[in-house]
Amino acid sequence: MKAFDPDHDASPVPSPCINVCSMNAATGLCEGCLRTIDEIALWGTATENVKRAVWREIRRREEGLF
Template sequence: MSSGPKQFLLEKAAGIALADFVPSPCISVCRMDAATGTCEGCYRTLDEIARWSSASEEEKFAIWNDLLQRAGTEP
């Protein structure tokens, strides 16, 4: 996979601390990788995607940390 989605996620993650809310990591590349069980665009699992809209800000931060680790980047 190219570094495109990873770079986009890093740029989005950099702005989280300045945001009034935790933004969705979705980058509109909605394809699930059968081998990893994660989205090829945002690296979330189906469970994380389904929970996102009702998750607390703290839970969203935790999801961001998890997906950045999955993407092989530093949280």
């Protein structure tokens, strides 16, 4: 996963996509970027604040708290 800190890194917020696009049926998350299908669909029109919120969720998911 990309090294991005949503609370400290400057804009623009990068996409978390790493081109490993496979949805996990058990978790509902992409196996590459750990986003939900709704988060992926929203990304292109999301504000910087929304993108940072998604990144915070990704970091939480990485820690196994999902």
